Amino acid sequence: xxxxxxxxxxxxxxxxxxxxxxxxxxxxxxxxxxxxxxxxxxxxxxxxxxxxxxxxxxxxxxxxxxxxxxxxxxxxxxxxxxxxxxxxxxxxxxxxxxxxxxxxxxxxxxxxxxxxxxxxxxxxxxxxxxxxxxxxxxxxxxxxxxxxxxxxxxxxxxxxxxxxxxxxxxxxxxxxxxxxxxxxxxxxxxxxxxxxxxxxxxxxxxxxxxxxxxxxxxxxxxxxxxxxxxxxxxxxxxxxxxxxxxxxxxxxxxxxxxxxxxxxxxxxxxxxxxxxxxxxxxxxxxxxxxxxxxxxxxxxxxxxxxxxxxxxxxxxxxxxxx
Numbered sequence: 130x131x132x133x134x135x136x137x138x139x140x141x142x143x144x145x146x147x148x149x150x151x152x153x154x155x156x157x158x159x160x161x162x163x164x165x166x167x168x169x170x171x172x173x174x175x176x177x178x179x180x181x182x183x184x185x186x187x188x189x190x191x192x193x194x195x196x197x198x199x200x201x202x203x204x205x206x207x208x209x210x211x212x213x214x215x216x217x218x219x220x221x222x223x224x225x226x227x228x229x230x231x232x233x234x235x236x237x238x239x240x241x242x243x244x245x246x247x248x249x250x251x252x253x254x255x256x257x258x259x260x261x262x263x264x265x266x267x268x269x270x271x272x273x274x275x276x277x278x279x280x281x282x283x284x285x286x287x288x289x290x291x292x293x294x295x296x297x298x299x300x301x302x303x304x305x306x307x308x309x310x311x312x313x314x315x316x317x318x319x320x321x322x323x324x325x326x327x328x329x330x331x332x333x334x335x336x337x338x339x340x341x342x343x344x345x346x347x348x349x350x351x352x353x354x355x356x357x358x359x360x361x362x363x364x365x366x367x368x369x370x371x372x373x374x375x376x377x378x379x380x381x382x383x384x385x386x387x388x389x390x391x392x393x394x395x396x397x398x399x400x401x402x403x404x405x406x407x408x409x410x411x412x413x414x415x416x417x418x419x420x421x422x423x424x425x426x427x428x429x430x431x432x433x434x435x436x437x438x439x440x441x442x443x444x445x446x447x448x449x450x451x
Contacts, residue, residue: 130157130235130318133213135164136182140254140299141219143307144240145182148217149189152311156318160191162211166222167195200226208232215317218272219306222251230272235317237272240306242299244268244284246332249277254302255295256335259342259360261352264288265298267306269313271324276334280324283313294359294380338365345369347393347443351383351410366418369393369442376442379424380416393442402427405442 134145147153148160163186171178179187186193192211196204205228213233218225219240230237243253245268250256257265266286273279285305289298316322338361345354345367358367358381366379381402390396390406397404403414418424419434 130159131161131212131214132158133162133164133208133211133216133233134160134182134186135216135218135221135225137166137180137222138220138299139181140242140303140306141182141221141240142185143303144217144219144310145185147307147311153314156315158314160189161213162192162194162208164194164196164199164208164221167197199223199229205229205232216272217310224276225272227274230274238282238313238317239270239272239277239279240310241268241270241277242302242306243335244286245270245277245281246327246329248333248335250335251337253335254298255338255360257360258289258293258295258298259357261356262289265302267302267309269306269309270327278327278329280326282317282322282324283309285309291382294362296363343368345378345443347405348408350386351407351412352386354407354412355381355383370444371419371436371440371442373444374420376420377418377424378414378416379418381412381414384411384413386410391441393444395436395438395440395442397438398427398431398436400428403431403436 132148134148136145148158163182165180165182168177168179170176183193194207198204205226208229209232215233215235216237218237225237241253243257244266248257264286266284268281268284270281271279287301287305313322343361343365345357358378361367362379366377368375368377370376384404387410389409392406392408394406395403396406396411401413405412405414414427416424417427417430419430
């Protein structure tokens with residue numbers, strides 16, 4: 130069976146590698162091509178960098194297509210030349226047009242990083258952590274025209290602990306997705322795979338992250354801010370202002386969940402980090418990144434900083450903060 134795989138980030142790589150392995154080959158599966166997003170500039174030097182899925186595909190000698198828009202007729206025609214019988218996607222990053230959805234005889238399936246119908250969209254893993262969920266998972270579904278609206282085939286639940294951030298959950302869910310694909314594909318091939326329609330009334334959405342999602346509002350509770358930071362870490366983290374300059378929070382923990390005071394006020398600073406008053410409770414900042422500097426332990430930065438108790442995070446320039 131001819132399979133085209135579509136995916137872009139690290140999350141998708143384990144699913145691709147399983148399809149290239151002996152178990153999938155024993156089922157008669159052959160990956161005949163990979164579709165991924167175009168190379169993008171990354172890092173301070175803004176060098177063009179291939180997506181992880183492209184790198185994995187090239188290591189295995191697979192043809193790679195990188196259309197800017199999968200909806201363009203020329204992209205559809207290029208895909209048609211691969212004659213796929215099944216398309217498997219995982220975090221591809223583009224909505225497929227009807228012409229692609231109807232192309233393979235077995236249709237298109239997607240390995241999605243949430244328990245659908247919750248967290249449809251492009252940032253399900255980050256949003257589930259940011260919203261304080263204690264579990265998430267992976268759903269494999271038939272793809273339809275809507276955003277993650279297709280009938281579900283299989284799913285697996287994965288717990289979220291306080292020790293998790295987006296990095297750890299991406300790793301857990303990418304592995305869980307590959308294992309679920311291994312369990313699901315044989316059912317799909319022999320025609321026994323179930324189709325469970327999603328209950329749209331239970332749907333929630335996980336739009337792609339923006340800069341606004343990274344801003345820390347100290348009037349919120351310590352637990353909410355903790356979830357926000359770990360949902361954004363290690364890729365970005367949250368940010369606030371100190372002395373009018375951006376100040377990133379890369380890691381933190383809840384120091385206490387009750388009590389109130391001046392939101393954003395530094396109430397202690399020492400060997401463990403910086404304790405900041407929230408609208409409810411206090412947050413201990415353990416890893417930070419001041420403007421123009423590298424990420425570092427908060428305790429390390431404190432040795433050379435002028436931060437004092439009573440300083441207030443989140444104040445615009447001219448309003449104090451140091």
